[in-house]
Amino acid sequence: MLPAGSYWMSMAAPASELRSALAADPMVPARWxxxxxxxxxxxxxxxxxxxxxxxxxxxWSPGQFNMLYVFGAxxxxxxxxxDPANQYRLVxxxxxxxxxxxxxxxxxxxxxxxxxxxxxxDWPVVAxxxxxxxxVAGGLGLAPLRPAILHALAxxxxxxxxxxxxxxxxxxxxxxRQQLERWRGRFDLEVEVTVDHAATDWSGPVGVxxxxxxxGNFDPLSTTAFVCGPEVMMRFAAMExxxxxxxxxxxxxxMERNMKCAIAFCGHCxxxxxxxxxxxxxxxxxxxxxxxxxxxx
Amino acid sequence: xxxxxxxxxxxxxHPFFADMDPVVQEILVGxxxxxxxxxxxxxxxxxxxxxxxxxIRHGRVALExxxxxxxxxxxxTVDAGEVTGWSWLVPPYNWAMDARAMTxxxxxxxDATCLRGKCEADPMVGYQLYKRFxxxxxxxxxxxxxxxxxxxxxxx
Numbered sequence: 160m161l162p163a164g165s166y167w168m169s170m171a172a173p174a175s176e177l178r179s180a181l182a183a184d185p186m187v188p189a190r191w192x193x194x195x196x197x198x199x200x201x202x203x204x205x206x207x208x209x210x211x212x213x214x215x216x217x218x219w220s221p222g223q224f225n226m227l228y229v230f231g232a233x234x235x236x237x238x239x240x241x242d243p244a245n246q247y248r249l250v251x252x253x254x255x256x257x258x259x260x261x262x263x264x265x266x267x268x269x270x271x272x273x274x275x276x277x278x279x280x281d282w283p284v285v286a287x288x289x290x291x292x293x294x295v296a297g298g299l300g301l302a303p304l305r306p307a308i309l310h311a312l313a314x315x316x317x318x319x320x321x322x323x324x325x326x327x328x329x330x331x332x333x334x335x336r337q338q339l340e341r342w343r344g345r346f347d348l349e350v351e352v353t354v355d356h357a358a359t360d361w362s363g364p365v366g367v368x369x370x371x372x373x374x375g376n377f378d379p380l381s382t383t384a385f386v387c388g389p390e391v392m393m394r395f396a397a398m399e400x401x402x403x404x405x406x407x408x409x410x411x412x413x414m415e416r417n418m419k420c421a422i423a424f425c426g427h428c429x430x431x432x433x434x435x436x437x438x439x440x441x442x443x444x445x446x447x448x449x450x451x452x453x454x455x456x
Numbered sequence: 457x458x459x460x461x462x463x464x465x466x467x468x469x470h471p472f473f474a475d476m477d478p479v480v481q482e483i484l485v486g487x488x489x490x491x492x493x494x495x496x497x498x499x500x501x502x503x504x505x506x507x508x509x510x511x512i513r514h515g516r517v518a519l520e521x522x523x524x525x526x527x528x529x530x531x532x533t534v535d536a537g538e539v540t541g542w543s544w545l546v547p548p549y550n551w552a553m554d555a556r557a558m559t560x561x562x563x564x565x566x567d568a569t570c571l572r573g574k575c576e577a578d579p580m581v582g583y584q585l586y587k588r589f590x591x592x593x594x595x596x597x598x599x600x601x602x603x604x605x606x607x608x609x610x611x612x
Contacts, residue, residue, distance in 0.1 A: 366603070
Protein backbone atom coordinates (compact mmCIF):
# COMPACT_ATOMS: atom_id res chain seq x y z
CA MET A 160 0.00 0.00 0.00
CA LEU A 161 1.10 3.56 -0.58
CA PRO A 162 2.05 5.50 2.54
CA ALA A 163 -0.61 7.97 3.66
CA GLY A 164 -0.50 11.13 1.64
CA SER A 165 1.78 9.69 -0.99
CA TYR A 166 -0.84 10.18 -3.71
CA TRP A 167 -0.85 13.94 -3.18
CA MET A 168 2.90 14.02 -2.94
CA SER A 169 3.18 12.12 -6.16
CA MET A 170 0.88 14.57 -7.94
CA ALA A 171 3.90 16.79 -8.19
CA ALA A 172 6.22 13.93 -9.14
CA PRO A 173 6.97 12.85 -12.71
CA ALA A 174 4.39 10.50 -14.27
CA SER A 175 6.87 7.61 -14.38
CA GLU A 176 7.41 7.84 -10.62
CA LEU A 177 3.67 7.87 -10.05
CA ARG A 178 3.29 4.79 -12.21
CA SER A 179 6.06 3.02 -10.29
CA ALA A 180 4.46 3.90 -6.97
CA LEU A 181 1.07 2.65 -8.15
CA ALA A 182 2.59 -0.51 -9.60
CA ALA A 183 4.02 -1.30 -6.18
CA ASP A 184 0.55 -1.05 -4.65
CA PRO A 185 -1.11 -4.47 -4.81
CA MET A 186 -4.54 -2.86 -4.66
CA VAL A 187 -4.07 -0.88 -7.87
CA PRO A 188 -4.84 -2.75 -11.08
CA ALA A 189 -2.64 -2.41 -14.13
CA ARG A 190 -4.15 -2.24 -17.59
CA TRP A 191 -3.80 -5.32 -19.76
CA UNK A 192 -5.21 -5.49 -23.27
CA UNK A 193 -7.15 -8.48 -24.53
CA UNK A 194 -5.23 -9.64 -27.60
CA UNK A 195 -7.24 -12.75 -28.15
CA UNK A 196 -10.44 -14.20 -26.83
CA UNK A 197 -11.55 -17.73 -27.53
CA UNK A 198 -14.47 -19.87 -26.51
CA UNK A 199 -13.60 -23.17 -24.83
CA UNK A 200 -17.06 -24.45 -23.88
CA UNK A 201 -20.54 -22.97 -24.04
CA UNK A 202 -19.95 -20.99 -20.83
CA UNK A 203 -16.14 -21.03 -20.64
CA UNK A 204 -13.79 -18.67 -22.46
CA UNK A 205 -10.10 -17.84 -22.48
CA UNK A 206 -8.55 -14.38 -22.72
CA UNK A 207 -4.94 -13.70 -23.65
CA UNK A 208 -3.62 -10.42 -22.33
CA UNK A 209 -0.60 -8.21 -22.91
CA UNK A 210 0.58 -5.48 -20.53
CA UNK A 211 -0.20 -1.84 -21.29
CA UNK A 212 1.47 -0.17 -18.31
CA UNK A 213 5.05 0.12 -17.17
CA UNK A 214 6.97 -1.07 -15.27
CA UNK A 215 6.30 -4.60 -16.46
CA UNK A 216 4.50 -6.93 -14.10
CA UNK A 217 6.06 -9.25 -11.57
CA UNK A 218 7.06 -12.82 -12.39
CA TRP A 219 4.26 -15.35 -11.91
CA SER A 220 4.45 -19.07 -11.20
CA PRO A 221 2.14 -21.97 -12.08
CA GLY A 222 -0.77 -22.16 -9.65
CA GLN A 223 -0.93 -18.45 -8.84
CA PHE A 224 -3.93 -16.26 -9.59
CA ASN A 225 -4.70 -12.70 -10.59
CA MET A 226 -7.54 -10.40 -9.67
CA LEU A 227 -9.19 -9.47 -12.95
CA TYR A 228 -11.12 -6.23 -12.94
CA VAL A 229 -13.82 -5.58 -15.50
CA PHE A 230 -14.08 -1.82 -15.43
CA GLY A 231 -17.46 -0.76 -14.14
CA ALA A 232 -18.53 -4.30 -13.35
CA UNK A 233 -16.31 -5.84 -10.68
CA UNK A 234 -13.31 -7.93 -9.84
CA UNK A 235 -12.81 -11.70 -9.63
CA UNK A 236 -9.94 -14.02 -8.73
CA UNK A 237 -8.92 -16.20 -11.66
CA UNK A 238 -6.00 -18.64 -11.84
CA UNK A 239 -3.46 -18.23 -14.60
CA UNK A 240 -3.84 -20.92 -17.26
CA UNK A 241 -1.06 -20.01 -19.71
CA ASP A 242 2.52 -20.99 -20.33
CA PRO A 243 4.94 -19.81 -17.62
CA ALA A 244 7.67 -19.59 -20.27
CA ASN A 245 5.82 -16.57 -21.64
CA GLN A 246 5.62 -14.27 -18.64
CA TYR A 247 4.26 -11.23 -20.45
CA ARG A 248 1.32 -12.97 -22.00
CA LEU A 249 -1.25 -13.66 -19.34
CA VAL A 250 -3.80 -16.33 -20.14
CA UNK A 251 -6.93 -16.78 -18.06
CA UNK A 252 -9.68 -19.32 -18.57
CA UNK A 253 -12.98 -18.22 -17.08
CA UNK A 254 -16.45 -19.65 -16.61
CA UNK A 255 -19.16 -17.02 -17.14
CA UNK A 256 -21.16 -17.63 -14.03
CA UNK A 257 -21.88 -14.26 -12.37
CA UNK A 258 -22.26 -10.58 -13.26
CA UNK A 259 -18.50 -9.87 -13.43
CA UNK A 260 -17.49 -12.92 -15.43
CA UNK A 261 -20.50 -12.48 -17.70
CA UNK A 262 -19.41 -8.88 -18.32
CA UNK A 263 -15.91 -10.20 -18.99
CA UNK A 264 -17.31 -12.70 -21.49
CA UNK A 265 -18.70 -9.76 -23.49
CA UNK A 266 -15.29 -8.08 -23.84
CA UNK A 267 -13.54 -8.40 -27.17
CA UNK A 268 -9.98 -8.21 -28.50
CA UNK A 269 -8.67 -4.69 -27.99
CA UNK A 270 -10.61 -4.09 -24.77
CA UNK A 271 -8.74 -3.57 -21.52
CA UNK A 272 -8.94 -5.47 -18.26
CA UNK A 273 -7.51 -4.38 -14.92
CA UNK A 274 -5.11 -6.92 -13.45
CA UNK A 275 -3.79 -7.14 -9.90
CA UNK A 276 -1.34 -9.87 -9.06
CA UNK A 277 0.05 -12.41 -9.24
CA UNK A 278 -1.01 -13.64 -5.83
CA UNK A 279 -0.83 -16.76 -3.74
CA UNK A 280 1.24 -19.90 -3.48
CA ASP A 281 2.27 -21.97 -6.49
CA TRP A 282 2.48 -25.60 -7.56
CA PRO A 283 5.94 -26.70 -6.33
CA VAL A 284 7.15 -27.82 -9.73
CA VAL A 285 10.83 -27.14 -8.98
CA ALA A 286 10.78 -28.94 -5.63
CA UNK A 287 9.15 -31.88 -7.41
CA UNK A 288 12.06 -32.40 -9.80
CA UNK A 289 13.19 -36.01 -9.73
CA UNK A 290 9.77 -37.32 -8.79
CA UNK A 291 6.92 -38.77 -10.81
CA UNK A 292 4.28 -36.12 -11.42
CA UNK A 293 0.58 -36.86 -11.20
CA UNK A 294 -1.89 -34.19 -12.28
CA VAL A 295 -5.50 -34.82 -11.32
CA ALA A 296 -7.96 -32.35 -12.79
CA GLY A 297 -11.71 -32.14 -12.62
CA GLY A 298 -13.80 -29.97 -14.93
CA LEU A 299 -12.43 -26.44 -15.11
CA GLY A 300 -9.66 -27.49 -12.71
CA LEU A 301 -7.48 -28.32 -15.69
CA ALA A 302 -6.98 -24.58 -16.30
CA PRO A 303 -4.98 -23.80 -13.11
CA LEU A 304 -2.98 -27.00 -13.65
CA ARG A 305 -2.05 -26.24 -17.25
CA PRO A 306 0.90 -23.91 -16.44
CA ALA A 307 2.42 -26.65 -14.27
CA ILE A 308 1.85 -29.26 -16.98
CA LEU A 309 3.45 -26.99 -19.58
CA HIS A 310 6.39 -26.40 -17.26
CA ALA A 311 6.80 -30.17 -16.77
CA LEU A 312 6.67 -30.79 -20.51
CA ALA A 313 9.21 -28.05 -21.18
CA UNK A 314 11.50 -29.66 -18.60
CA UNK A 315 10.49 -33.25 -19.27
CA UNK A 316 13.91 -34.72 -18.47
CA UNK A 317 13.74 -33.50 -14.88
CA UNK A 318 10.78 -35.71 -13.97
CA UNK A 319 9.99 -39.40 -13.91
CA UNK A 320 6.59 -40.55 -15.12
CA UNK A 321 4.17 -37.72 -15.89
CA UNK A 322 0.52 -38.67 -15.62
CA UNK A 323 -2.52 -36.52 -16.30
CA UNK A 324 -5.87 -37.79 -15.08
CA UNK A 325 -8.80 -35.65 -16.09
CA UNK A 326 -12.45 -36.02 -15.18
CA UNK A 327 -15.31 -34.12 -16.76
CA UNK A 328 -19.05 -34.25 -16.81
CA UNK A 329 -19.59 -35.33 -20.42
CA UNK A 330 -17.35 -35.73 -23.49
CA UNK A 331 -18.58 -32.39 -24.86
CA UNK A 332 -17.42 -30.69 -21.63
CA UNK A 333 -13.73 -31.51 -22.01
CA UNK A 334 -11.65 -28.39 -21.52
CA UNK A 335 -8.64 -27.87 -23.84
CA ARG A 336 -9.69 -30.92 -25.82
CA GLN A 337 -7.29 -30.37 -28.72
CA GLN A 338 -4.37 -29.89 -26.37
CA LEU A 339 -5.36 -33.02 -24.44
CA GLU A 340 -5.36 -34.96 -27.70
CA ARG A 341 -1.88 -33.64 -28.55
CA TRP A 342 -0.63 -34.61 -25.11
CA ARG A 343 -2.12 -38.08 -25.54
CA GLY A 344 -0.12 -38.42 -28.72
CA ARG A 345 3.18 -38.11 -26.87
CA PHE A 346 5.09 -41.21 -25.88
CA ASP A 347 6.39 -39.73 -22.63
CA LEU A 348 3.06 -38.93 -21.01
CA GLU A 349 0.16 -40.91 -19.57
CA VAL A 350 -3.06 -39.04 -20.27
CA GLU A 351 -6.36 -40.56 -19.21
CA VAL A 352 -9.72 -38.88 -19.47
CA THR A 353 -12.94 -40.06 -17.88
CA VAL A 354 -16.44 -38.62 -17.89
CA ASP A 355 -19.32 -39.04 -15.47
CA HIS A 356 -21.65 -40.24 -18.21
CA ALA A 357 -21.58 -40.51 -21.97
CA ALA A 358 -23.41 -41.53 -25.08
CA THR A 359 -22.38 -44.68 -26.89
CA ASP A 360 -20.04 -42.87 -29.30
CA TRP A 361 -17.56 -42.17 -26.48
CA SER A 362 -14.79 -44.77 -26.41
CA GLY A 363 -12.99 -43.62 -23.24
CA PRO A 364 -13.58 -44.55 -19.63
CA VAL A 365 -16.75 -43.58 -17.80
CA GLY A 366 -16.71 -43.09 -14.05
CA VAL A 367 -15.14 -40.94 -11.39
CA UNK A 368 -11.59 -39.65 -11.80
CA UNK A 369 -10.37 -41.61 -8.78
CA UNK A 370 -10.66 -44.76 -10.90
CA UNK A 371 -7.86 -43.45 -13.09
CA UNK A 372 -5.63 -42.88 -10.06
CA UNK A 373 -6.27 -46.41 -8.87
CA UNK A 374 -4.71 -47.95 -11.97
CA GLY A 375 -2.23 -45.16 -12.81
CA ASN A 376 1.34 -46.04 -13.72
CA PHE A 377 3.37 -44.06 -11.23
CA ASP A 378 5.52 -44.87 -8.23
CA PRO A 379 3.54 -43.69 -5.20
CA LEU A 380 6.63 -43.50 -3.02
CA SER A 381 8.32 -41.07 -5.45
CA THR A 382 5.34 -39.04 -6.56
CA THR A 383 4.30 -35.43 -6.27
CA ALA A 384 0.63 -34.91 -7.12
CA PHE A 385 -1.18 -31.73 -8.09
CA VAL A 386 -4.95 -31.81 -7.79
CA CYS A 387 -7.43 -29.18 -8.91
CA GLY A 388 -11.19 -29.29 -9.34
CA PRO A 389 -14.36 -29.13 -7.28
CA GLU A 390 -13.50 -29.47 -3.61
CA VAL A 391 -15.35 -32.75 -3.12
CA MET A 392 -13.52 -34.24 -6.09
CA MET A 393 -10.17 -33.06 -4.69
CA ARG A 394 -10.94 -34.62 -1.34
CA PHE A 395 -11.61 -38.04 -2.85
CA ALA A 396 -8.70 -37.77 -5.27
CA ALA A 397 -6.33 -36.92 -2.42
CA MET A 398 -7.69 -39.83 -0.37
CA GLU A 399 -7.13 -42.18 -3.31
CA UNK A 400 -3.59 -40.90 -3.85
CA UNK A 401 -2.78 -41.22 -0.17
CA UNK A 402 -4.38 -44.67 -0.19
CA UNK A 403 -1.96 -45.70 -2.92
CA UNK A 404 0.91 -44.55 -0.72
CA UNK A 405 1.63 -41.01 -1.89
CA UNK A 406 2.91 -38.88 1.01
CA UNK A 407 0.08 -36.46 1.99
CA UNK A 408 2.59 -33.61 2.02
CA UNK A 409 3.41 -34.43 -1.61
CA UNK A 410 -0.22 -34.08 -2.63
CA UNK A 411 -1.07 -30.45 -3.42
CA UNK A 412 -4.59 -29.07 -3.75
CA UNK A 413 -5.70 -25.73 -5.16
CA MET A 414 -8.44 -24.37 -2.94
CA GLU A 415 -11.07 -21.87 -3.93
CA ARG A 416 -12.75 -19.36 -1.66
CA ASN A 417 -14.32 -15.94 -2.13
CA MET A 418 -11.27 -13.74 -2.59
CA LYS A 419 -11.61 -9.96 -2.50
CA CYS A 420 -8.44 -8.12 -1.50
CA ALA A 421 -6.07 -11.00 -2.37
CA ILE A 422 -3.52 -9.79 0.18
CA ALA A 423 -4.96 -11.29 3.38
CA PHE A 424 -6.48 -8.08 4.72
CA CYS A 425 -10.20 -8.44 4.22
CA GLY A 426 -10.74 -11.96 5.52
CA HIS A 427 -13.31 -12.96 2.90
CA CYS A 428 -11.32 -16.06 1.95
CA UNK A 429 -10.53 -17.19 5.48
CA UNK A 430 -10.51 -20.98 5.73
CA UNK A 431 -9.90 -22.09 9.30
CA UNK A 432 -6.55 -20.60 10.28
CA UNK A 433 -5.65 -19.84 6.64
CA UNK A 434 -6.27 -17.05 4.20
CA UNK A 435 -6.63 -18.85 0.89
CA UNK A 436 -5.40 -15.80 -1.06
CA UNK A 437 -2.09 -15.67 0.77
CA UNK A 438 -1.47 -19.07 2.40
CA UNK A 439 -2.97 -20.74 -0.69
CA UNK A 440 -4.52 -21.33 -3.08
CA UNK A 441 -2.11 -24.27 -3.32
CA UNK A 442 -1.91 -26.23 -0.06
CA UNK A 443 -0.24 -29.54 0.81
CA UNK A 444 -3.01 -32.03 1.57
CA UNK A 445 -1.28 -33.06 4.78
CA UNK A 446 -1.65 -29.53 6.09
CA UNK A 447 -5.37 -29.16 5.40
CA UNK A 448 -6.73 -32.69 5.52
CA UNK A 449 -8.65 -32.02 8.74
CA UNK A 450 -10.25 -28.85 7.35
CA UNK A 451 -11.64 -30.63 4.31
CA UNK A 452 -14.21 -32.56 6.30
CA UNK A 453 -15.48 -29.73 8.50
CA UNK A 454 -19.09 -29.04 7.53
CA UNK A 455 -19.76 -25.60 6.04
CA UNK A 456 -16.18 -24.39 6.52
CA UNK B 457 -8.23 -80.98 -19.71
CA UNK B 458 -5.70 -78.90 -21.62
CA UNK B 459 -8.29 -76.18 -22.10
CA UNK B 460 -9.09 -76.21 -18.38
CA UNK B 461 -5.43 -75.85 -17.50
CA UNK B 462 -5.16 -72.82 -19.78
CA UNK B 463 -8.14 -71.21 -18.17
CA UNK B 464 -6.65 -71.96 -14.79
CA UNK B 465 -3.50 -70.08 -15.72
CA UNK B 466 -5.54 -67.15 -16.97
CA UNK B 467 -7.51 -67.12 -13.75
CA UNK B 468 -4.35 -67.05 -11.68
CA UNK B 469 -3.10 -64.06 -13.66
CA HIS B 470 -6.24 -62.01 -13.09
CA PRO B 471 -6.06 -59.52 -10.18
CA PHE B 472 -9.41 -60.75 -8.87
CA PHE B 473 -7.79 -64.07 -8.05
CA ALA B 474 -4.58 -62.63 -6.61
CA ASP B 475 -3.61 -64.33 -3.36
CA MET B 476 -6.61 -66.65 -3.50
CA ASP B 477 -6.12 -70.03 -1.85
CA PRO B 478 -4.94 -72.37 -4.67
CA VAL B 479 -7.35 -75.03 -3.47
CA VAL B 480 -10.29 -72.67 -3.97
CA GLN B 481 -8.91 -71.59 -7.35
CA GLU B 482 -8.78 -75.22 -8.38
CA ILE B 483 -12.42 -75.64 -7.37
CA LEU B 484 -13.49 -72.54 -9.28
CA VAL B 485 -11.62 -73.29 -12.46
CA GLY B 486 -14.24 -75.88 -13.27
CA UNK B 487 -16.77 -73.05 -13.67
CA UNK B 488 -14.51 -70.95 -15.90
CA UNK B 489 -14.48 -70.41 -19.63
CA UNK B 490 -12.34 -68.27 -21.90
CA UNK B 491 -14.45 -65.91 -24.01
CA UNK B 492 -14.05 -63.25 -26.66
CA UNK B 493 -16.42 -60.45 -27.64
CA UNK B 494 -16.02 -58.29 -30.68
CA UNK B 495 -16.47 -54.54 -30.33
CA UNK B 496 -20.17 -53.70 -30.31
CA UNK B 497 -21.35 -57.09 -29.09
CA UNK B 498 -22.95 -57.55 -25.70
CA UNK B 499 -21.65 -59.53 -22.76
CA UNK B 500 -25.14 -59.37 -21.26
CA UNK B 501 -28.40 -57.47 -21.59
CA UNK B 502 -30.67 -55.94 -18.98
CA UNK B 503 -33.38 -58.27 -17.70
CA UNK B 504 -31.73 -61.46 -18.92
CA UNK B 505 -30.67 -64.17 -16.50
CA UNK B 506 -27.40 -63.28 -14.78
CA UNK B 507 -25.77 -66.57 -15.60
CA UNK B 508 -22.09 -65.52 -15.56
CA UNK B 509 -19.56 -63.15 -14.15
CA UNK B 510 -16.81 -61.77 -16.32
CA UNK B 511 -13.19 -61.19 -15.40
CA ILE B 512 -11.96 -58.78 -18.07
CA ARG B 513 -8.52 -59.68 -19.40
CA HIS B 514 -8.33 -57.27 -22.29
CA GLY B 515 -10.37 -54.36 -23.63
CA ARG B 516 -13.11 -52.14 -22.25
CA VAL B 517 -16.75 -52.81 -21.48
CA ALA B 518 -19.47 -50.15 -21.26
CA LEU B 519 -22.22 -50.57 -18.70
CA GLU B 520 -25.26 -48.95 -20.23
CA UNK B 521 -28.80 -48.07 -19.33
CA UNK B 522 -31.45 -47.99 -22.03
CA UNK B 523 -33.54 -44.84 -22.03
CA UNK B 524 -36.81 -45.04 -23.96
CA UNK B 525 -36.79 -42.81 -27.03
CA UNK B 526 -33.12 -41.90 -26.56
CA UNK B 527 -29.71 -43.38 -27.09
CA UNK B 528 -28.36 -45.56 -24.27
CA UNK B 529 -26.36 -43.80 -21.56
CA UNK B 530 -22.99 -45.19 -20.52
CA UNK B 531 -22.81 -44.96 -16.74
CA UNK B 532 -19.58 -46.86 -16.09
CA THR B 533 -16.81 -48.69 -17.88
CA VAL B 534 -14.91 -51.80 -16.86
CA ASP B 535 -11.35 -52.33 -18.02
CA ALA B 536 -8.79 -55.11 -18.11
CA GLY B 537 -8.08 -56.43 -14.63
CA GLU B 538 -11.60 -55.62 -13.41
CA VAL B 539 -14.77 -57.64 -12.95
CA THR B 540 -18.28 -57.08 -14.15
CA GLY B 541 -21.47 -58.82 -13.23
CA TRP B 542 -22.50 -59.30 -9.64
CA SER B 543 -26.21 -59.76 -10.32
CA TRP B 544 -25.54 -63.52 -10.04
CA LEU B 545 -25.16 -62.92 -6.29
CA VAL B 546 -28.48 -61.18 -5.78
CA PRO B 547 -31.92 -62.74 -6.38
CA PRO B 548 -33.72 -62.76 -8.77
CA TYR B 549 -30.37 -63.12 -10.62
CA ASN B 550 -31.16 -60.85 -13.57
CA TRP B 551 -28.83 -58.32 -15.15
CA ALA B 552 -29.60 -54.74 -14.10
CA MET B 553 -28.07 -53.12 -17.20
CA ASP B 554 -26.40 -53.84 -20.50
CA ALA B 555 -22.71 -54.62 -20.86
CA ARG B 556 -21.35 -53.80 -24.33
CA ALA B 557 -17.83 -54.45 -25.59
CA MET B 558 -16.40 -51.03 -26.56
CA THR B 559 -13.34 -52.73 -28.01
CA UNK B 560 -12.42 -56.32 -28.61
CA UNK B 561 -12.83 -57.88 -25.17
CA UNK B 562 -11.19 -61.01 -23.85
CA UNK B 563 -12.64 -62.29 -20.63
CA UNK B 564 -12.90 -65.31 -18.41
CA UNK B 565 -16.49 -66.04 -17.54
CA UNK B 566 -17.53 -68.03 -14.51
CA ASP B 567 -20.81 -69.87 -14.71
CA ALA B 568 -23.16 -68.54 -12.04
CA THR B 569 -25.09 -71.74 -11.39
CA CYS B 570 -21.82 -73.62 -11.05
CA LEU B 571 -20.47 -70.94 -8.69
CA ARG B 572 -23.56 -70.87 -6.51
CA GLY B 573 -23.47 -74.66 -6.28
CA LYS B 574 -19.84 -74.65 -5.17
CA CYS B 575 -20.51 -71.89 -2.64
CA GLU B 576 -23.39 -73.89 -1.16
CA ALA B 577 -21.28 -77.04 -1.04
CA ASP B 578 -18.25 -75.39 0.53
CA PRO B 579 -18.76 -72.18 2.56
CA MET B 580 -15.02 -71.48 2.32
CA VAL B 581 -15.39 -71.04 -1.44
CA GLY B 582 -18.32 -68.67 -0.87
CA TYR B 583 -16.35 -66.74 1.74
CA GLN B 584 -13.37 -66.36 -0.57
CA LEU B 585 -15.58 -65.11 -3.37
CA TYR B 586 -17.61 -62.74 -1.22
CA LYS B 587 -14.43 -61.37 0.34
CA ARG B 588 -13.40 -60.29 -3.14
CA PHE B 589 -16.77 -59.14 -4.38
CA UNK B 590 -17.90 -57.02 -1.43
CA UNK B 591 -15.04 -54.45 -1.69
CA UNK B 592 -15.66 -54.14 -5.43
CA UNK B 593 -19.37 -53.61 -4.87
CA UNK B 594 -18.63 -51.09 -2.12
CA UNK B 595 -16.21 -49.17 -4.31
CA UNK B 596 -18.68 -49.07 -7.19
CA UNK B 597 -21.47 -47.93 -4.89
CA UNK B 598 -19.35 -45.07 -3.49
CA UNK B 599 -18.27 -44.10 -7.00
CA UNK B 600 -21.87 -44.09 -8.21
CA UNK B 601 -22.85 -41.84 -5.31
CA UNK B 602 -20.06 -39.42 -6.20
CA UNK B 603 -21.21 -39.39 -9.81
CA UNK B 604 -24.67 -38.41 -8.55
CA UNK B 605 -23.17 -35.23 -7.07
CA UNK B 606 -22.60 -33.90 -10.59
CA UNK B 607 -19.64 -31.93 -9.27
CA UNK B 608 -18.55 -30.63 -12.66
CA UNK B 609 -21.91 -29.08 -13.48
CA UNK B 610 -22.24 -25.31 -13.72
CA UNK B 611 -22.49 -23.84 -10.19
CA UNK B 612 -25.56 -21.89 -11.27
